[in-house]
Amino acid sequence: MNSNTSSSGRAPRRSYSSPSASRRTENSSARGSFSFRKPSFKGSSSSRPNTNYSNAPRTARLVGNSTYSGSSYGTRPRTVPGSSPYARPVRTGGGYGGRPASGSRFGGRPSSGGRGGGRGGFKKDRIDENMFINKATVTQEEKYIAKHTFGDFNIHDMLANNLLQKGIIHPSPIQDQAIPVALKGGDIIGIASTGTGKTAAFLIPIINKMVTDRNHKAMVLAPTRELAMQVQEEFRLFTQGMRLFSVAAVGGLPIIKQMRELEHGAHMIVGTPGRVKDLIARNKIPMNRISTIVLDEADRMLDMGFIDDMKMILKLVPEHRQGMFFSATFAPEIKRLCTDFLKDPVTVSVKTRDTSSSVDQDVVRAPHGAKLDALHDILIRPEAKKVLIFRETKRSTDQLAKDLRNRGFKVSALHGDMRSRERIRAVEGLTKGLIQVVVATDVAARGIDIPDITHVINYDTPSTYDTYIHRIGRTGRASKTGVALTFI
Numbered sequence: 043m044n045s046n047t048s049s050s051g052r053a054p055r056r057s058y059s060s061p062s063a064s065r066r067t068e069n070s071s072a073r074g075s076f077s078f079r080k081p082s083f084k085g086s087s088s089s090r091p092n093t094n095y096s097n098a099p100r101t102a103r104l105v106g107n108s109t110y111s112g113s114s115y116g117t118r119p120r121t122v123p124g125s126s127p128y129a130r131p132v133r134t135g136g137g138y139g140g141r142p143a144s145g146s147r148f149g150g151r152p153s154s155g156g157r158g159g160g161r162g163g164f165k166k167d168r169i170d171e172n173m174f175i176n177k178a179t180v181t182q183e184e185k186y187i188a189k190h191t192f193g194d195f196n197i198h199d200m201l202a203n204n205l206l207q208k209g210i211i212h213p214s215p216i217q218d219q220a221i222p223v224a225l226k227g228g229d230i231i232g233i234a235s236t237g238t239g240k241t242a243a244f245l246i247p248i249i250n251k252m253v254t255d256r257n258h259k260a261m262v263l264a265p266t267r268e269l270a271m272q273v274q275e276e277f278r279l280f281t282q283g284m285r286l287f288s289v290a291a292v293g294g295l296p297i298i299k300q301m302r303e304l305e306h307g308a309h310m311i312v313g314t315p316g317r318v319k320d321l322i323a324r325n326k327i328p329m330n331r332i333s334t335i336v337l338d339e340a341d342r343m344l345d346m347g348f349i350d351d352m353k354m355i356l357k358l359v360p361e362h363r364q365g366m367f368f369s370a371t372f373a374p375e376i377k378r379l380c381t382d383f384l385k386d387p388v389t390v391s392v393k394t395r396d397t398s399s400s401v402d403q404d405v406v407r408a409p410h411g412a413k414l415d416a417l418h419d420i421l422i423r424p425e426a427k428k429v430l431i432f433r434e435t436k437r438s439t440d441q442l443a444k445d446l447r448n449r450g451f452k453v454s455a456l457h458g459d460m461r462s463r464e465r466i467r468a469v470e471g472l473t474k475g476l477i478q479v480v481v482a483t484d485v486a487a488r489g490i491d492i493p494d495i496t497h498v499i500n501y502d503t504p505s506t507y508d509t510y511i512h513r514i515g516r517t518g519r520a521s522k523t524g525v526a527l528t529f530i
Contacts, residue, residue, distance in 0.1 A: 174528040176403040197250045214239035219390040229387040232368040260334040262312040265342040267292035268490045294462030315351035329358035340369040400518030403526045429497040431481045443481045456482035500528040
């Protein structure tokens with residue numbers, strides 16, 4: 043039984059005190075084992091606390107989508123005078139509509155856009171609050187009809203069987219278009235975002251070559267250790283019983299262990315540019331033996347300042363090789379890399395659904411002292427099953443995770459100061475439904491792919507609209523709608 047719940051079954055009282063900020067630490071070892079253990083998480087034994095706040099005052103409200111504006115769905119909404127068409131209703135009874143509008147034209151306190159935020163106290167760009175409000179449009183997407191089956195690809199029987207065992211039967215659009223080209227050894231420019239199946243699009247051809255030619259070596263560069271570990275795990279799932287080995291060359295794990303693993307031999311190296319560069323400098327990666335190289339999420343690596351590292355690594359790859367570059371967007375620097383490195387590449391583009399059409403976007407207006415209570419009320423809703431919450435700083439991320447954990451939620455933090463093993467456990471926990479909430483910084487969340495995220499919550503207002511779009515794009519995937527809420 044959860045220690046936060048009394049024996050009578052009543053939910054814990056809400057605490058309005060704010061615990062002092064502290065960094066979450068764990069005693070878990072960072073010895074570099076790449077085995078995935080079942081995480082252990084503190085908190086309630088149920089998916090979310092059984093909390094009853096029927097007598098508590100409502101101090102926050104949602105502005106915009108009437109379908110999500112408070113717990114009292116039957117209340118007639120009213121419209122804020124002077125608001126835009128997007129700021130449609132504000133509920134006045136129950137839920138979040140308890141107080142009259144004041145301050146800004148949307149009611150409540152002004153936007154945080156003019157406050158200092160982030161490191162060094164720099165001011166945020168002011169974003170029109172209307173841009174955080176949009177009702178999802180449920181449309182019937184045209185179903186993609188694959189031109190091939192995995193049987194048509196003429197891949198090795200063991201690989202085909204492993205795919206079948208994992209329930210991978212029909213190729214996704216990016217797989218359908220990229221795999222035939224890659225199997226023939228052609229270079230590829232893949233325009234596709236996270237969640238389109240691109241990992242399998244380059245892994246399947248690579249594994250097929252390795253199982254027939256044990257001397258075939260491949261390297262995959264990824265922007266973050268989390269994404270690299272996800273590629274590593276998918277490689278292991280696809281190669282069961284084949285005796286093919288990979289090494290994760292990522293920061294945050296002991297480089298000595300990675301050096302030993304490389305000495306034992308590896309068919310594929312998947313890593314981040316910085317750690318791969320370090321291992322090359324130590325003469326632990328024989329770049330002259332790399333036959334296939336993949337840049338996964340090249341645009342994110344560019345944004346994170348890895349362009350020089352990528353150029354250095356690519357120059358060391360033999361002239362006769364296969365290159366596959368995947369990116370959601372192609373900045374001029376990425377285009378130059380493609381021109382300089384790839385030979386007659388085939389461009390494969392997967393058109394993804396516009397974010398605004400698949401995500402129910404709204405804002406939550408809450409006084410500073412009531413934000414945690416408003417978040418609590420959102421998280422106890424049955425539809426809030428997999429929630430990703432964004433904060434600006436590592437300290438505030440740890441603090442919010444601690445506050446929610448004290449209220450009985452299954453939650454983990456995710457930021458750059460955490461050990462790699464802790465970060466992997468957080469991603470795995472949310473992916474497998476072992477926890478309900480991950481509180482993350484933008485940098486730590488880059489490149490991770492967690493399916494079926496139900497809610498993205500901007501607890502801190504994003505500094506730019508591009509950041510906002512990147513955040514909310516993690517929900518509303520695979521022909522599903524998601525919810526994005528922004529506290530203002």
